Every structure is written in C-alpha cells, then in structure tokens.
Amino acid sequence: MTHTLRVCRVTCGQVLVERASGLIMAIEPDEFDVPVVDYAFHGISTPRSLIDQMATAGGFTATKLSMARDILLDMKKEIDAVDGDATKVCNWLSFPACLCATGTRGFFVEALKQRMFNVVSTTCGMLDHDIARANKHYYHGAFELDDIELAEHSLMRLGNVIVPNSSYGEIIEEVLTPVLEEMYQDRLKETGKTGADAWLGFGSIHLVWELGKRIGTPDSLIYWAYKHQIPIVIPGITDGSIGAQLFMLRQKHRDFHIDTLADEQVMSDMTWDVETSNALMVGGGISKHHVIWWNQYRGGLDAAVYITTAPEHDGSLSGARLREAISWGKMRPEAPNVCVEGDASVLLPLIGSDLFQRGDDV
Numbered sequence: 001m002t003h004t005l006r007v008c009r010v011t012c013g014q015v016l017v018e019r020a021s022g023l024i025m026a027i028e029p030d031e032f033d034v035p036v037v038d039y040a041f042h043g044i045s046t047p048r049s050l051i052d053q054m055a056t057a058g059g060f061t062a063t064k065l066s067m068a069r070d071i072l073l074d075m076k077k078e079i080d081a082v083d084g085d086a087t088k089v090c091n092w093l094s095f096p097a098c099l100c101a102t103g104t105r106g107f108f109v110e111a112l113k114q115r116m117f118n119v120v121s122t123t124c125g126m127l128d129h130d131i132a133r134a135n136k137h138y139y140h141g142a143f144e145l146d147d148i149e150l151a152e153h154s155l156m157r158l159g160n161v162i163v164p165n166s167s168y169g170e171i172i173e174e175v176l177t178p179v180l181e182e183m184y185q186d187r188l189k190e191t192g193k194t195g196a197d198a199w200l201g202f203g204s205i206h207l208v209w210e211l212g213k214r215i216g217t218p219d220s221l222i223y224w225a226y227k228h229q230i231p232i233v234i235p236g237i238t239d240g241s242i243g244a245q246l247f248m249l250r251q252k253h254r255d256f257h258i259d260t261l262a263d264e265q266v267m268s269d270m271t272w273d274v275e276t277s278n279a280l281m282v283g284g285g286i287s288k289h290h291v292i293w294w295n296q297y298r299g300g301l302d303a304a305v306y307i308t309t310a311p312e313h314d315g316s317l318s319g320a321r322l323r324e325a326i327s328w329g330k331m332r333p334e335a336p337n338v339c340v341e342g343d344a345s346v347l348l349p350l351i352g353s354d355l356f357q358r359g360d361d362v
Helices: 005-011 047-057 061-081 097-101 105-113 124-135 147-152 169-191 195-199 204-215 221-228 241-252 260-271 285-298 322-327 344-355
Strands: 089-094 119-121 155-158 161-164 276-282 303-308 337-341
Touching: 047 061, 047 344, 061 089, 061 276, 061 303, 061 337, 061 344, 089 285, 097 105, 097 124, 097 344, 105 124, 105 221, 105 344, 119 285, 124 169, 124 204, 124 221, 124 241, 147 155, 169 195, 169 204, 169 241, 204 221, 204 260, 260 285, 276 285, 303 344, 322 337
Parallel strands: 089 119, 089 276, 276 303, 303 337
Antiparallel strands: 155 161
C-alpha cells in the first residue's frame, strides 16, 4: 500500500492524541501543511475527477470517501497483479442483504465480474433478493407509506423499496423447489454416497455455486460467483426465504443438510498463509465479523475500508470502527484503513463509477 501514516492521519483529519488509551501521536504544527481547496466545478467531468477534488476540498466524509477510493484502488491493483490468485492476495467483501434489493446490487455484481474480490461474506437475504430479482421486479416506494395498507395488498416494504410477495416468496418457491430437488439427486449420484455422508463438505459456498450454475443470470451475483469460482460464504444460511426452502427440502429428505463448518474450513485455508489480505466491509453483523474473525489468525487485515451508518457508542459490531479491531488482532496497526460514515447506496455507486471504469489504467 502507498499510504503513509502521515497521509492517513493528517490529510484525513484523523490526528490521534489519545493519551488515556496510550495511543500518543505528538503534534508537530508544521506538519499541517496541506491546504483546504475549494471545489472547482468546471474541472469536474467524471466521478473520478469529483473524488479527486474531494481529497483536496476536505471536509468530513468527503475526505474519507476519497481515501476509501484510493485504498480500494490499491486493493484492485494488488489482486490484478496476481490475476486473482487467492494464495497471494485475498480481497474480502462483506455486505448486508438489503442493498441487493436496490440497484446497488450492480456494484457487487460488477465487483465479482471483474474479480476484484475473491471471497465474499454475506447473509441469506442476498440469495433471496438475487434470485428473486433475476425473475421479477421490485419497485420504488417511500418510507412514509402505510405499512398496514401495504400488507393488505401483499406488498412488503424494505425501506423505500416495494417488494410484492409475488416477486419474493412466491417466485423463490416456484424457482427453487424443482432446482433443489434436482441438486439433491445430482449430489447423491456425484458422490456415490447415501445419507448424511453425501452432504459432508457441502456448505453455503457450494450451494451458491450450484444455484449459480443452474439458475444464475449475468445480472446476478450467483452467476459470477459460479463462473469465477468465488466463494460466497453465508454463515446464517437459514435466516431467509432460501433458508425456508432448504428446511422444506429437509422435510422430504431427512439426510439433507448444509455443512456450515465446510465454509469455515474454506475461510481458514484462505487466510492462514495468504501473503496479503484486504477487505471492503459494508455494514456490520455476521457478515463483517466473519471477515475480521478469520483474519485475526494471520495477524490481522493488511488494509480495509468500512462503510456504516451505525454509531459507535452502543458497542455494536456495526458501529465499531476499524481501530477497535486492532485491539483484537483483527486489523494490523499499520494497515491503511478508513471508516466512511454514510449510506452505501450513495457511496458505493460513486466509488464504483470510478473504480470499475479504469480498465488497463488501474
């Protein structure tokens, strides 16, 4: 990474003088030598030029967004340099399902298509929305709509997105029921085993690949995960509509199960000896924790960007800043990192419109 300690802390307004915690950085007045510059809007022609000006204009989140873009750009350069070789560079991506109910899903699809990340941690709802939206539309709504009235019309509200039941539970059941049965029968044939033994080693990663192979479309994450064999780990695989479908399959075939520890083995194998491990984490919860948890076994992440709207003062993982992970050994003390406070449905498209259009000039 090219970011020095001084760049990270001075130009990003993160000068630390925390004597009580023992993190002491002596202030040298002459080091504050990077002036704040006003935006020159006539010079903004691309998202890249806007983010470049954010770096010099400064001011709160704009500075952090610029730094996040630069760290992610370095991450992309590193993984491109090794052609995605996960034994050399692991770029982790974690995010919550809700963003896949919006057009921000396109950021994650493009990220996997370009193989910028080679391991993903997310939630069951990602599968729900990814499969549902490949078959049906979600619609624009508003936060202020009457939820009682919506329920009377079988319309579900996810923030300001309207999800008709016909576009969610009904279509997921219609699509998944025959596919899961087919997958079950094929697994028995391929392994030559019966009973629970046939499912040893079959985790959520393998489930995603099977679904990507059978029903994935180029606008979906599962398609690109299967095409590039990118592990998508879903630790809470039962927590969603897909989980309900898996439960129903279990009622018919009592030997069926998802081997969640097989997922843990994959993550363990990826982290212990990898030369460089970086992460983009969006939101908290189980998705974020699986990233930082496994990286503690190699001494922590080498670089990270975290995007969240959660406050720090409630002690939640969602609100925990990356500096807290240092105390757990999940982030290396010298690792370039930034926490950008804000709505990922605004920030990720801005970053992606620069990051994914660079091509060979990365």
